[in-house]
Every structure is written in C-alpha cells, then in structure tokens.
Amino acid sequence: METVQDSFRRQRVRGRYTPADDLHITLAFIGEYGEPNEVLAAMSDVSFSPFEITADRVGHFETTWWAGFSDSSELDRLARKLRKSLDDAGIPYDGRKGFRAHVTFVRGKDCVEDGKSANRYIAPGRMTVERFCLFRSNPGKDGMIYTELGAVSSQHGL
Numbered sequence: 001m002e003t004v005q006d007s008f009r010r011q012r013v014r015g016r017y018t019p020a021d022d023l024h025i026t027l028a029f030i031g032e033y034g035e036p037n038e039v040l041a042a043m044s045d046v047s048f049s050p051f052e053i054t055a056d057r058v059g060h061f062e063t064t065w066w067a068g069f070s071d072s073s074e075l076d077r078l079a080r081k082l083r084k085s086l087d088d089a090g091i092p093y094d095g096r097k098g099f100r101a102h103v104t105f106v107r108g109k110d111c112v113e114d115g116k117s118a119n120r121y122i123a124p125g126r127m128t129v130e131r132f133c134l135f136r137s138n139p140g141k142d143g144m145i146y147t148e149l150g151a152v153s154s155q156h157g158l
Helices: 002-010 036-044 072-088
Strands: 051-061 064-069 102-107 125-129 131-140 143-153
Touching: 002 102, 036 072, 036 131, 036 143, 051 072, 072 125
Parallel strands: none
Antiparallel strands: 051 064, 051 125, 064 102, 131 143
C-alpha cells in the first residue's frame, strides 16, 4: 500500500497520509466493546491459509482516498468467518453495510481536487494475507493512533 501512497504523492495529492504501520483492511468494526480478551478469543477460533489479494483501484468519499481490491473469495471468507465467530460469542460489530475491502491511505480537505479524482490511477499491487489483528484506535492530534492488541496468524499447510 505504500506504493499507492507514493504514486499519489508523485501526482501531488496533498493531505494526511496514513502512516505505513497503520494501513489496514477492517474486517469487522467493533467500536467501543470493552472486553478485548473476548474479541481475541473469538478471533482465535478463525483459521485460514495464507492468500494473495490485489489492490487494483482507488476511489474517494468526501475527503478520504482509499484503495480497493479485486474480488477475493478468500478475503470474503475470512471476513465471514470472523463475523460468525463474533456473532457466536455475542460480540457486537458494525455489520450494517456488509464487507467491502479497502484501505484508507490519505485524508484531508485538500486531497480531493475538483474534477481530477476520476483520473487517479494505481498500478495493481499484490500482497499476501498471513495474519489479522485486533487494533484499538484512539484519536491523536494528527489522526487516529492504532495499537495492536493481538493477532491471529494463518495456518500454513491447511
């Protein structure tokens, strides 16, 4: 995803770029749930093998640019398995809109220029999904601060 950001910087898109360590796909937004150990236990019930995904498009809403991914049955399956595990554990999450894989990479009122958003392009970039994490997010002076609370790694050889 850093190459997407670099491409936008070269295209002179201004804004607050998400730090590389904070780039992520949200599989389920849990919000203010106060029991991270319960969430981690539900996450640990989800098994998966490593798989590839491809970022192949960009878009924006209001003042936020995001990178989207080509259809991935593996990524969709991972999100469904996680959401089912959360449901089974009685852990609420925001599932109103369904799952649409994307990574937010730049924000700010200056990052969306009049009439130029349709001309933005990225070269497709592949990456391997080998783990998923639980993050706590807190507002900071320059945007959100993400702290990893735990992770589940893929099961190689499944």
